Amino acid sequence: MNQYKKVAFYTLGCKLNFSETSGIAQNFEKGGYAKVDFEERPDVFVINTCSVTDNADKKCRNIVRKAKSINPNAYVAVIGCYAQLKPQEISEINGVNLVLGANEKFNILEHVEKLEQESKDSAVVLGGEIDDVTEFFPSYSIGDRTRTFLKVQDGCDYSCSFCTIPLARGKSRSNTIKETLKTASEVASTQAKEVVLTGVNLGDFGRYNNESFHELVLELDKLEGIERFRISSIEPNLLSNPTIDFIATSKKFVPHFHIPLQSGSPELLRSMKRRYKREIYTSRVEKIKTLMPHCCIGVDVIVGFPGETEEKFIETYDYLNELDVSYFHVFTYSERANTLAPKLEKSVDRKTRDERSKKLRILSAKKKRAFYQENIGKSFPVLFEAENNNDFMFGFTSNYVKVKTKYNEDLVNQVKQVNLKEIDRDGLFLIDFE
Numbered sequence: 164m165n166q167y168k169k170v171a172f173y174t175l176g177c178k179l180n181f182s183e184t185s186g187i188a189q190n191f192e193k194g195g196y197a198k199v200d201f202e203e204r205p206d207v208f209v210i211n212t213c214s215v216t217d218n219a220d221k222k223c224r225n226i227v228r229k230a231k232s233i234n235p236n237a238y239v240a241v242i243g244c245y246a247q248l249k250p251q252e253i254s255e256i257n258g259v260n261l262v263l264g265a266n267e268k269f270n271i272l273e274h275v276e277k278l279e280q281e282s283k284d285s286a287v288v289l290g291g292e293i294d295d296v297t298e299f300f301p302s303y304s305i306g307d308r309t310r311t312f313l314k315v316q317d318g319c320d321y322s323c324s325f326c327t328i329p330l331a332r333g334k335s336r337s338n339t340i341k342e343t344l345k346t347a348s349e350v351a352s353t354q355a356k357e358v359v360l361t362g363v364n365l366g367d368f369g370r371y372n373n374e375s376f377h378e379l380v381l382e383l384d385k386l387e388g389i390e391r392f393r394i395s396s397i398e399p400n401l402l403s404n405p406t407i408d409f410i411a412t413s414k415k416f417v418p419h420f421h422i423p424l425q426s427g428s429p430e431l432l433r434s435m436k437r438r439y440k441r442e443i444y445t446s447r448v449e450k451i452k453t454l455m456p457h458c459c460i461g462v463d464v465i466v467g468f469p470g471e472t473e474e475k476f477i478e479t480y481d482y483l484n485e486l487d488v489s490y491f492h493v494f495t496y497s498e499r500a501n502t503l504a505p506k507l508e509k510s511v512d513r514k515t516r517d518e519r520s521k522k523l524r525i526l527s528a529k530k531k532r533a534f535y536q537e538n539i540g541k542s543f544p545v546l547f548e549a550e551n552n553n554d555f556m557f558g559f560t561s562n563y564v565k566v567k568t569k570y571n572e573d574l575v576n577q578v579k580q581v582n583l584k585e586i587d588r589d590g591l592f593l594i595d596f597e
């Protein structure tokens with residue numbers, strides 16, 4: 164037993180990282196550690212990093228400095244995508260004691276226990292080759308009373324020309340449906356009412372077990388103890404028509420899809436090495452909206468990709484303006500090491516990237532407002548969250564509309580049918596209860 168008792172966590176990045184941090188925290192607690200907040204002078208800091216943009220790297224360095232300012236004698240362990248991609252760079256950050264790549268991050272407790280035998284002068288680095296990462300570690304987030312991120316898939320076999328994730332997380336992998344149902348049953352025994360299915364390339368679930376994401380959806384829908392399932396994000400070419408048909412009638416899978424598009428220009432989709440044509444995307448949206456007109460559809464889109472001329476940007480803008488979708492997540496392209504895109508075409512200057520990002524964010528706000536207005540007067544089940552904000556509380560409908568009402572403890576983590584009355588000046592729905 165290590166005399167280090169207190170551990171604190173800091174997570175950057177995606178839902179997958181949050182579910183993994185939570186899984187790792189559970190192991191520390193089983194190992195006799197008390198999980199404390201970052202500011203509570205822990206003996207061990209664990210920083211779970213992201214590496215989607217340059218900014219993510221900078222953030223990691225700042226958090227290491229913050230940790231050392233809170234407790235200079237503590238051990239600092241850095242894991243996650245940045246740790247897999249640039250272990251040496253991290254090991255040179257003053258104050259870092261341990262750097263673990265994708266293969267070792269789930270054995271962190273063991274490595275932390277060994278740290279006292281190591282000198283503090285230099286960091287212990289266990290990066291490892293990403294091709295050696297083959298094991299799937301299930302995990303789910305705990306701590307949010309209403310919603311749990313359930314990791315069901317990891318890694319990616321695609322090679323989109325702007326993306327480093329396959330280099331950070333390795334090949335696509337998942338557990339079998341039977342094992343995944345076991346993990347989901349554990350979640351069903353917690354309080355959470357909503358489970359958000361998460362992964363790197365979620366729709367690729369089961370490919371190496373001769374199973375499919377569609378089959379997983381059918382099995383999860385039968386599981387007792389979980390009221391709602393939400394699919395975090397799924398590639399358009401991996402969102403099958405049978406899955407859309409099924410979700411249109413499911414009582415548990417909510418009418419909300421988040422589908423990465425990345426560009427509305429066929430030429431840019433090709434140089435991004437995306438695995439679908441624009442027509443596929445259009446047909447998915449049309450099918451969803453035909454079966455579920457109230458369904459919420461979110462879109463990922465990148466601006467400023469190399470070769471994005473003004474014409475190609477307008478192609479994306481017009482395409483999204485026409486499409487019956489509800490909001491966008493707009494990403495400004497940033498060059499990443501060891502990716503193809505920077506070598507492909509003429510890069511777009513920073514100022515233009517930022518201008519285009521602004522234009523798409525304005526369009527996204529317009530789309531979201533229109534989607535909200537379409538829902539005025541309609542009735543949906545809302546899952547109410549625990550936060551009390553100036554005597555108000557919030558919740559999301561099944562189709563991802565945010566509502567607001569007077570704080571009432573009895574509503575926390577409850578699913579209630581409500582009428583969407585009007586949109587207030589903050590863009591939130593005021594409601595009546597049915």
Ligand code: SF4
Nearest residue numbers: 319321322323326328
């Ligand atoms: S599908 Fe493309 S963008 Fe998504 S993780 Fe895989 S390589 Fe990256």
